[in-house]
Amino acid sequence: MTDTAMAATALGKRFGRRGGWALRDCAFRLPAGRVCAVVGPNGAGKSTLLALAAGLLAPTEGGVTVLGTDPASARARVGYVAQDKPLYPQLTVAETLRVGADLNPDRWDAETAGRIVSAGELDPKKKIRSLSGGQRTRVALALALGKRPELLLLDEPMADLDPLARHELMGTLMARAAQYGTTIVMSSHVVAELEDSCDHLLLVGGGRIRLAGEIDDLLGAHARVSTAVSTTAGAAGPAPATGGAPGGPPDLAPHTVVESRVTGRQLTALVRPAGPLAEDWRASTPSLEELVLAYLRNPQAAPLTPAEPEEAAV
Amino acid sequence: MTPAAPADAPAGPAGRRDDDTTEDGTGTGRADGRTAWGTARTVLRLHRTALLVWTAAVLFLNGWLVRLDKTATQGEFAEWEACERAGQDLCDMPVGWVGHSEWLACIGLLISFCFLAVAAFAGGTLIGRELENGTARLAWAQGITPARWLTAKLAVPALALTAGTTALLLVYRRVWGAHQNLTYSGWTGDDAYLSRGPAGLAYVLCALAVGVLTALLLRRALPALAVSVAATGLLAFVVARCRGSFWPTVTRTSAEAGVDPPANAWELENGVLVHGRRTPDLSPWTCDGTAAEARRCLDDLGITGFYTTYHPESHYWPLQLVETGVVLSVAALATAAAFLLLRHRTATASTA
Numbered sequence: 231m232t233d234t235a236m237a238a239t240a241l242g243k244r245f246g247r248r249g250g251w252a253l254r255d256c257a258f259r260l261p262a263g264r265v266c267a268v269v270g271p272n273g274a275g276k277s278t279l280l281a282l283a284a285g286l287l288a289p290t291e292g293g294v295t296v297l298g299t300d301p302a303s304a305r306a307r308v309g310y311v312a313q314d315k316p317l318y319p320q321l322t323v324a325e326t327l328r329v330g331a332d333l334n335p336d337r338w339d340a341e342t343a344g345r346i347v348s349a350g351e352l353d354p355k356k357k358i359r360s361l362s363g364g365q366r367t368r369v370a371l372a373l374a375l376g377k378r379p380e381l382l383l384l385d386e387p388m389a390d391l392d393p394l395a396r397h398e399l400m401g402t403l404m405a406r407a408a409q410y411g412t413t414i415v416m417s418s419h420v421v422a423e424l425e426d427s428c429d430h431l432l433l434v435g436g437g438r439i440r441l442a443g444e445i446d447d448l449l450g451a452h453a454r455v456s457t458a459v460s461t462t463a464g465a466a467g468p469a470p471a472t473g474g475a476p477g478g479p480p481d482l483a484p485h486t487v488v489e490s491r492v493t494g495r496q497l498t499a500l501v502r503p504a505g506p507l508a509e510d511w512r513a514s515t516p517s518l519e520e521l522v523l524a525y526l527r528n529p530q531a532a533p534l535t536p537a538e539p540e541e542a543a544v
Numbered sequence: 545m546t547p548a549a550p551a552d553a554p555a556g557p558a559g560r561r562d563d564d565t566t567e568d569g570t571g572t573g574r575a576d577g578r579t580a581w582g583t584a585r586t587v588l589r590l591h592r593t594a595l596l597v598w599t600a601a602v603l604f605l606n607g608w609l610v611r612l613d614k615t616a617t618q619g620e621f622a623e624w625e626a627c628e629r630a631g632q633d634l635c636d637m638p639v640g641w642v643g644h645s646e647w648l649a650c651i652g653l654l655i656s657f658c659f660l661a662v663a664a665f666a667g668g669t670l671i672g673r674e675l676e677n678g679t680a681r682l683a684w685a686q687g688i689t690p691a692r693w694l695t696a697k698l699a700v701p702a703l704a705l706t707a708g709t710t711a712l713l714l715v716y717r718r719v720w721g722a723h724q725n726l727t728y729s730g731w732t733g734d735d736a737y738l739s740r741g742p743a744g745l746a747y748v749l750c751a752l753a754v755g756v757l758t759a760l761l762l763r764r765a766l767p768a769l770a771v772s773v774a775a776t777g778l779l780a781f782v783v784a785r786c787r788g789s790f791w792p793t794v795t796r797t798s799a800e801a802g803v804d805p806p807a808n809a810w811e812l813e814n815g816v817l818v819h820g821r822r823t824p825d826l827s828p829w830t831c832d833g834t835a836a837e838a839r840r841c842l843d844d845l846g847i848t849g850f851y852t853t854y855h856p857e858s859h860y861w862p863l864q865l866v867e868t869g870v871v872l873s874v875a876a877l878a879t880a881a882a883f884l885l886l887r888h889r890t891a892t893a894s895t896a
Contacts, residue, residue, distance in 0.1 A: 285891035286681050302689065302891045310685035316678035318590055325589060332582030333686035370682075377687060 235262040235381050235413035236283055240292030243278050251437050252278040256292070258432060258442040258535055260415065262380075265407055267424035267445075268417035269522055270434035276417040277313055279434060280383045283415070284310035297380055306337060309379030313386045315370040319359035323352050323369055327376065334377040343376030346402060350395065363390035371399060375406065382406075384416040388423055400427055421519045431518070433525055440525050442535040445518060451534065452488065452521055455511040456498040488531040489524040500524040502534065583688055583696040594665060595704060601658075602708040605651055606715045612647055613719045648720060652735030655712050656744060659751040659780070660773055662705060666755025667772030670697060672765035690890045691883060694756070698879065701752055709745045716740055731857055732810040741864035746871035751776045753878035760885050783870060788812045790866035791859050797851040802829065805854035814852035822851055 241256040253275040260266050268276050281287045282294050285301030285308070296304040317326055327347065331338040347354070350368040358366065367390050374382060382403070388396045404427055406412050415432075418424055431448055433441035441448055482490065482501055490499035500516055507513050516524070525531055588595065674680040684690045717740040731737065738744040754776050759768040793812060796803045805811045815824035831841030855863065 281681075282891070284685055286684055288889060288891045300891065305684075305689065306687040308685070310681075312678055312681055312685075314678055316682045318679055318682075319677075320593070321589065329586050329589065330686065332586045333579075333683065333688050335578040335582050335687070337687060373682075374685075 233262050234259055234295070234298065235264065236260040236294065236296050236415065238279075238292065238294040241279075241282065241289055241294050242291040243275075243282060243287060244290045251290075253282070253434075253437045256439045258439050260413065260430060260432070262297075262413050263407070263411045264413055264430040264444075265404070265428045266413070266415045266430035266432060267421075267428035268415060268432045268434060269419065269421055269424070270417075270440075271419060271526060274434045275437045276434050277385050279432075280310065280385050280415065280417060281312075283381075284308055284383050286310070304381070306334065306377070307380045309374035309377055309382040311367075311370045311374045311384045311387055313389075315363075315366045315390070317358045317366055317369060317373075320357070322355050322357055323347060323361075324354035326358060326369055326373065327354075330373045330376045337378045339376050339378050342378075343372040346372040346375060346399075349398065349402075364392060364395055367391055368395065368399065371403075375402075378410075380412060382412055382414045382416075384414065386418055387416050388418070396423075403427075421522050425518045431522075433522060435526055436529055438533065439535050440531075440533045441521075448534070449515055449518065449521060451502055452500060452516055453503050453507060453513045454498065454500050454516045454520065455482075455507060455513045456496060457508075457511045459492055459495050459497050486532055489528045502532075579688060579692070580696070583692060584700050586683075587696045587700040591670065591701070594669060594701075598704060598708055602711055605654065605712055608647075609651060609715050609719045612651075613722060649733070649735040652716060652720070652733075652739040655709075655716055656735060656738035657780075658709070658712075659744075659747040659776060662748050663751035663755045663772045663776040664769050666701070666752045667759045668755075668765045668769030670701060670752075671756050671759035672762065672768035675759060675763040676765045684890060689892075690886050691892075694883060694886055698752065698756060698882075702749060705748050705752060706745060709748050713740060713742075713744050730808055730810075731860055732855075741860070741868075743864050743867040743871060746868040746875070747776070747780060750779070750871045750875035750878070753875040753882065754779070757878040757882045757885070760882050760889075779871075779874060783867060787863065787867060788855065790870070791855065791862040793853045793855055794859075795851055795853045797849050799849045802850045803852045805852050806856060808857045809854040810857075810859075811852060811854045815850075816845075816847045817849040817851055818846045820848055 237259040238256045242251060242254040244251045244254075256279065268279065270276050278287065282289055283296055283301055285296075285305050294301060297307055298304075301308070318329070321329065327340070327343050330343060331340060347369060350365060352361070352365055352368065358369065361369065367387065371384075371387065374384070384403075388400065391399065403414055407414050416424065416428075429445055431441060431443065431445050432439060443451075482499055484504045485507070486502040486504060488500040488502065490497060490501075492498075500520065501507075671680075674683075680690075680693070683693050720736055720740060731740075738747060751772075755768070755772040758772040758775060759765075762768045762771060788810070794809075796805065797817065803814070805814075813822075813824050815822060816826045816830070817823070818826070826845070826847070830845065831838040831847075833841070
């Protein structure tokens with residue numbers, strides 16, 4: 231029906247009439263079937279973005295479409311796990327899953343939900359309030375996956391899990407994505423956690439989308455260059471040895487500079503090349519972590535969100 | 545809108561999915577019904593303890609009332625009759641104050657003001673705690689809309705409360721009416737006015753709605769509990785102050801002496817007529833002495849008669865029904881406001 235899992239246009243959310251904007255002017259498009267990482271510092275607006283997509287909040291301005299319709303209409307087909315993994319403390323694990331079955335009468339997959347819970351060796355008769363953080367995460371994920379979502383929104387899903395459980399549950403999620411084409415959107419501030427499993431990136435900072443696109447494309451669009459300061463500073467005699475002096479900044483134009491730093495006689499920079507790079511520069515592809523950190527450290531760097539949401543309408 | 549279109553759904557484990565697909569073909573009504581039932585069952589599961597406590601309270605109070613009616617009364621009734629036969633005054637004093645009447649009044653007060661507990665439950669446990677913990681979001685992230693969630697959260701407790709309160713009101717009404725001469729306070733007393741008529745039920749339902757609204761406004765359990773109890777208490781206080789004006793009163797006048805309202809009437813005002821105008825500040829017993837002295841005194845003051853304004857006991861039903869209507873209107877307004885607020889907060893399906 232549609233190949234867009236999620237798209238936003240001029241999306242903004244402000245809490246309270248006088249409160250600050252948690253999210254403003256967000257535009258992006260996420261194709262279906264991707265595993266998308268939503269990355270950003272604490273308080274960047276990641277949770278707000280996911281809650282808007284899940285239809286739990288009404289946007290202040292703009293809009294977001296989910297699975298080709300509005301979030302409220304897509305509710306039955308979207309799974310969502312909130313950051314603090316809220317569950318009813320007075321219910322047992324088995325009762326929690328029964329709630330999932332009752333509230334999703336046409337979609338509930340008891341087998342999948344039961345498998346995820348039993349993989350954690352959880353006693354179904356145990357009360358939720360007696361579970362550890364990681365065990366609660368497991369039950370919350372079972373509840374979200376049990377409704378056979380086409381889009382799964384996970385807010386910091388792996389934060390409470392031990393490495394073993396993290397690996398196992400990540401495997402379950404990826405298998406789900408591969409088998410049913412489920413789109414998975416997960417937020418985290420630990421980039422390394424997502425690098426292996428995600429193929430799409432949304433970098434949120436200061437309530438805006440800073441980077442959006444396929445991770446490979448984003449990495450390909452950037453280059454980490456390093457060069458000696460004296461050569462690019464022009465033939466002005468012996469270059470100043472003190473790094474970072476404004477006297478001799480190497481000319482990186484016409485490329486878009488995300489971040490540049492001078493250490494000793496060495497200039498390293500992360501740029502978005504606008505053409506061929508100078509020959510005496512050593513260039514390499516940055517890692518995802520380097521890319522994300524460079525953008526987070528430099529809030530003034532121009533955002534790169536190539537996918538226009540208008541494409542979603544086609 | 546809500547029922548899943550099977551074509552869009554990813555294929556689940558084969559057998560299960562097939563069952564669902566065939567059922568979907570029968571129409572959306574059935575799916576809606578199953579969702580409604582599933583949601584109601586979830587609400588029952590979540591508030592199991594509250595339901596058990598309520599059921600136990602209703603059974604206990606009703607049992608106590610029946611026991612009062614059956615056993616405790618007989619002895620006292622005999623005593624009262626003996627007292628009456630002996631021609632003593634104030635027979636309800638030694639009998640009523642410490643026996644039947646006291647317990648009956650105690651239960652009556654519990655029934656009349658149980659809406660305060662309902663307000664605490666609705667504001668704190670039913671909605672406030674869910675919003676504070678984020679479990680409300682857990683429910684909204686399932687296949688039901690927030691509006692449907694709120695509907696179930698209101699409807700299931702409303703049913704349980706209506707059933708329980710109705711039982712209490714009917715039993716109390718019967719027990720109170722059976723031995724009215726043993727009760728100390730009359731039909732207008734705090735213990736017997738709300739606990740015998742539909743207004744008692746209206747307050748309970750109104751407390752539920754007001755509690756839900758305050759919880760949605762405040763989004764935290766403890767403040768919502770406090771505000772909701774205070775708000776319903778204030779409402780009950782204000783309505784009780786206006787109660788006398790809910791139905792036209794009866795006024796009796798006399799030119800000779802102070803008028804007494806009939807037995808069991810609810811006297812609202814009495815006083816004297818000064819040149820035909822009602823003056824409640826002047827007591828009918830301002831002038832005393834010999835008849836001639838009193839006459840002169842009255843003439844000096846310009847007192848032409850006496851009056852009393854009251855509701856006879858036959859006004860109980862009209863007064864009850866008007867009060868029920870007023871309180872239920874408040875409940876309806878609170879419910880509508882709660883739905884509007886929830887609609888404003890969460891994303892709703894576009895009409896397109």
